[in-house]
Amino acid sequence: MKVFTTHELPQECRKMLGEELTQDPSDIINAEVIMGWPTELSNLVSRAPKVKALQTFSAGVESMDFSVLPKSVKVFSNAGAYSLPVAEHAWALILSLAKKVGKRARGESYLISGKTLLVLGAGGIGSKVARIGRDGFSMKTIGISRSFKDPEAFHERYSYREVENHLGRADVVVNALPLTKETRNFLNWERLSKLKDRSIIVNVGRGETVDREAMIKLLRERPSIRFGTDVFWRKDGKENFDDPIWELDNFTGTPHTAGADATREALDAAMVAACTNVARFLREGKADNEVRIEDYI
Amino acid sequence: MKVFTTHELPQECRKMLGEELTQDPSDIINAEVIMGWPTELSNLVSRAPKVKALQTFSAGVESMDFSVLPKSVKVFSNAGAYSLPVAEHAWALILSLAKKVGKRARGESYLISGKTLLVLGAGGIGSKVARIGRDGFSMKTIGISRSFKDPEAFHERYSYREVENHLGRADVVVNALPLTKETRNFLNWERLSKLKDRSIIVNVGRGETVDREAMIKLLRERPSIRFGTDVFWRKDGKENFDDPIWELDNFTGTPHTAGADATREALDAAMVAACTNVARFLREGKADNEVRIEDYI
Numbered sequence: 087m088k089v090f091t092t093h094e095l096p097q098e099c100r101k102m103l104g105e106e107l108t109q110d111p112s113d114i115i116n117a118e119v120i121m122g123w124p125t126e127l128s129n130l131v132s133r134a135p136k137v138k139a140l141q142t143f144s145a146g147v148e149s150m151d152f153s154v155l156p157k158s159v160k161v162f163s164n165a166g167a168y169s170l171p172v173a174e175h176a177w178a179l180i181l182s183l184a185k186k187v188g189k190r191a192r193g194e195s196y197l198i199s200g201k202t203l204l205v206l207g208a209g210g211i212g213s214k215v216a217r218i219g220r221d222g223f224s225m226k227t228i229g230i231s232r233s234f235k236d237p238e239a240f241h242e243r244y245s246y247r248e249v250e251n252h253l254g255r256a257d258v259v260v261n262a263l264p265l266t267k268e269t270r271n272f273l274n275w276e277r278l279s280k281l282k283d284r285s286i287i288v289n290v291g292r293g294e295t296v297d298r299e300a301m302i303k304l305l306r307e308r309p310s311i312r313f314g315t316d317v318f319w320r321k322d323g324k325e326n327f328d329d330p331i332w333e334l335d336n337f338t339g340t341p342h343t344a345g346a347d348a349t350r351e352a353l354d355a356a357m358v359a360a361c362t363n364v365a366r367f368l369r370e371g372k373a374d375n376e377v378r379i380e381d382y383i
Numbered sequence: 384m385k386v387f388t389t390h391e392l393p394q395e396c397r398k399m400l401g402e403e404l405t406q407d408p409s410d411i412i413n414a415e416v417i418m419g420w421p422t423e424l425s426n427l428v429s430r431a432p433k434v435k436a437l438q439t440f441s442a443g444v445e446s447m448d449f450s451v452l453p454k455s456v457k458v459f460s461n462a463g464a465y466s467l468p469v470a471e472h473a474w475a476l477i478l479s480l481a482k483k484v485g486k487r488a489r490g491e492s493y494l495i496s497g498k499t500l501l502v503l504g505a506g507g508i509g510s511k512v513a514r515i516g517r518d519g520f521s522m523k524t525i526g527i528s529r530s531f532k533d534p535e536a537f538h539e540r541y542s543y544r545e546v547e548n549h550l551g552r553a554d555v556v557v558n559a560l561p562l563t564k565e566t567r568n569f570l571n572w573e574r575l576s577k578l579k580d581r582s583i584i585v586n587v588g589r590g591e592t593v594d595r596e597a598m599i600k601l602l603r604e605r606p607s608i609r610f611g612t613d614v615f616w617r618k619d620g621k622e623n624f625d626d627p628i629w630e631l632d633n634f635t636g637t638p639h640t641a642g643a644d645a646t647r648e649a650l651d652a653a654m655v656a657a658c659t660n661v662a663r664f665l666r667e668g669k670a671d672n673e674v675r676i677e678d679y680i
Contacts, residue, residue, distance in 0.1 A: 170496050174520070178482035181475035187611070188485040188635045190624065195646045199467050222519015223471070314484070327487065338485045349492045 087368055090114050090134070092122035093143070096354045099361035103368070119364055124150035131155055139373075141364050143357060145172075145211075145345065146292060148265040152383045161377040162363055165264075166210030166235070167356035168345035172290050172316075173214035175344035176260050179288040179314035182338050189335075196284055196312075201257035202226045206249070206272065207291060208234045212262035215290075216240055219258070228252055246272075253280040258288070265292035266381040275300035281311060289315040290344055293325060305334050312336045316344040384665055387411050387431070389419035390440070393651045396658035400665070416661055421447035428452055436670075438661050440654060442469075442508075442642065443589060445562040449680045458674040459660055462561075463507030463532070464653035465642035469587050469613075470511035472641035473557050476585040476611035479635050486632075493581055493609075498554035499523045503546070503569065504588060505531045509559035512587075513537055516555070525549055543569075550577040555585070562589035563678040572597035578608060586612040587641055590622060602631050609633045613641040 089107045091099075100107060114120070119139045120130055127140045128151035139160045142150070147163045155161070186193035203219040205212040208231035216239035219225035229240035230249045237243060244252060246268065253259065259281070263269045273287075273296040281287070281304070289296055298319045305313055313336065318325040327341040345352065367373040386404045388396075397404060411417070416436045417427055424437045425448035436457045439447070444460045452458070483490035500516040502509040505528035513536040516522035526537035527546045534540060541549060543565065550556065556578070560566045570584075570593040578584070578601070586593055595616045602610055610633065615622040624638040642649065664670040 171492065171494055174478065174495050175482050175492065177474075178478035178484050181471065182479045182484040185472050185475035185637060185640065187475050187479040187637055190629065190636075190638060192638050192640055195468065195472065195640055195649070197468055197646060197648055198471050218519045222515045332487065339487075340482060340484055341487060341489055343482065343489055343492055349494060351494055352492070 087118040087138075088113060088116045088136075089119045089121065089364060089368070090117035090130075092120075092126045092130075093357075095121075095357050095361060098358050102361050102365040106368075119367065121360055121364060124148075127161075128152070128154050131159065139364075139367055141360050141367075141373075143360055146264055147377050148292065148382060150382075152379050155379070161379065162367070162373050163375045163377050164356055164360050164363070165375045167359035168352060169210030169214045171349065171352040172211045172262075172344040173218060175316055175340070176211070176215045176262070176288050176290045177218055179290070179316065179338065179340070180258055180260070180286055183286050183288070183312040183314045183336075188338075196257075196286065198225070198258065199223045200225065202228065202255055204228045204230065204252055204256035204259045205240070205262060206230050206259065206295075207262040207264065207269075208236075208240065208243070209262065209264075210235055211290060212260065213239045215260045215262060225258075228255070249277065250280065253277055254282055256281070256285055258286045261287070261289045261291045261295060263291040263295045265294050268381070269295045271295070271297045273297060273301070275303065278304045283308065284310045285312075287311070287313045289313075289317055291317060293317045293319040298329075298331075302331060302334070305331075305336050309336055312338075314338045316340045316342055318342065384415040384435075385410060385413045385433075386416045386418065386661060386665070387414035387427075389417075389423045389427070390654075392418075392654050392658060395655050399658050399662040403665075416664065418657055418661060421445075424458075425449070425451050428456065436661075436664055438657050438664075438670075440657055443561055444674050445589065445679060447679075449676050452676070458676065459664070459670050460672045460674050461653055461657045461660070462672045464656035465649060466507030466511045468646065468649040469508045469559075469641040470515060472613055472637070473508070473512045473559070473585050473587045474515055476587070476613065476635065476637070477555055477557070477583055480583050480585070480609040480611045480633075485635075493554075493583065495522070495555065496520045497522065499525065499552055501525045501527065501549055501553035501556045502537070502559060503527050503556065503592075504559040504561065504566075505533075505537065505540070506559065506561075507532055508587060509557065510536045512557045512559060522555075525552070547574065547577065550574055551579055553578070553582060555583045558584070558586045558588045558592060560588040560592045562591050565678070566592045568592070568594045570594060570598070572600065575601045580605065581607045582609075584608070584610045586610075586614055588614060590614045590616040595626075595628075599628060599631070602628075602633050606633055609635075611635045613637045613639055615639065 184196040203225040208229040213236035216227040481493040500522040505526040510533035513524040
């Protein structure tokens, strides 16, 4: 099967995918698998009549236009490929907020060890965030998720609809939710207002899983609560890294640098993960991380 | 034995030290133990003819004037009492530097998991820093120290004079050295120049254990190296938190907020640790953390 990729891949991929791997645009018409970023994939699909599967380089797929895909096309995300760098990044945000790093003014530090960590979304990233909390900082870990990639990372596990009962128990909340119909504005005012004083909230999922106005209201009304994010709310289709939320003293952030864009090292590893998944599809006709399209349209 | 304290202590201390605990200055003349911050203790000792022991609230004792102490007086530091908050703080600096938290401009992220962590000074703080690296981030941990409080936290252990052989192996260096005659300018140019590109250095010991000019030269000449500190070089006897080093893009810091000053929670726990040590001295005539005065004069 011909595999077309929109970007140059690491050496290891050529070994896995062999002669059938091409980056030549004239080969798209014969491609049965296409690898690329989500918007590239939905743009290319009409030019690839033989395509059976799309493999994204990214973990999130919500920017793909699912309405243009023929029903027979399977979509595989790269979920889990950035788990380690993104989990480290979540911890960088947690600890920066707890210790007010980079602020020359003195601010109160919060202790983290032994406290309670609530993780929203227990896929690869969320599970790794919990492991670091449990093993590195002796935290009690609670997971809220549809499914658990590493159940052992959590002392307690609950479904999405049970979240209301546990938000008020958390000293640290890490949001690693994908953006789906179900998770848009998941952290709304009703839920955010259950958080306790001196809690820390970190978002490494997608901006829109948090209600922006509710979060700003929370940070203004309750200054002991601190929020850090790597993902921003979209404006005209693009993440707005210049959001005025930066002006708040109980906020810190990074401009979506946790995953792919941040380091060649992490991006190479993620591309190899995508290739490994495609190699499996070529061999077995199935692969990991098949996207449930009904979650998006 | 009368125990005089310069500051109000948590409730638990009164239970441990009982009726003999006083904060009344007229009791200093009868005090056999005095608890306080280092400079307070050396100032008070001439007014306390019966004093046998001094217990500091701080972990470091280098600001005490040892020349005024009668030979018979034992000095006990509060080493270890801030291990947990300071170790967390070191990790906040490491991860903030690795992920460029709080900087709105995009910068390259460094991965931490699985890399090599070199810890200078393996007392309470250094050992806890290593544990977090080993258990939380699967790092290889190397300790350089005179003694090891928790040897198991380190995969490899070496003495001060072996440091030259290991600096070039480290991806992350955490300096948790006390300031003694031996450790002043411990990280000098010769040693700093052995560090590899993209390494991260964090100081939670004392400013003067790092050669300031050498560090600034290193950060200017090799921008992939990043440095973060909670402790600053003294100017006219006081830590200068407005050091121009803040202007460097590969620097981040906090104004000595890792330990006592940062959080009531950490300070209360540290005062209870000091009281526990004094209670042991009252009972047994000996206690932990006896300072070797020859290290300071």
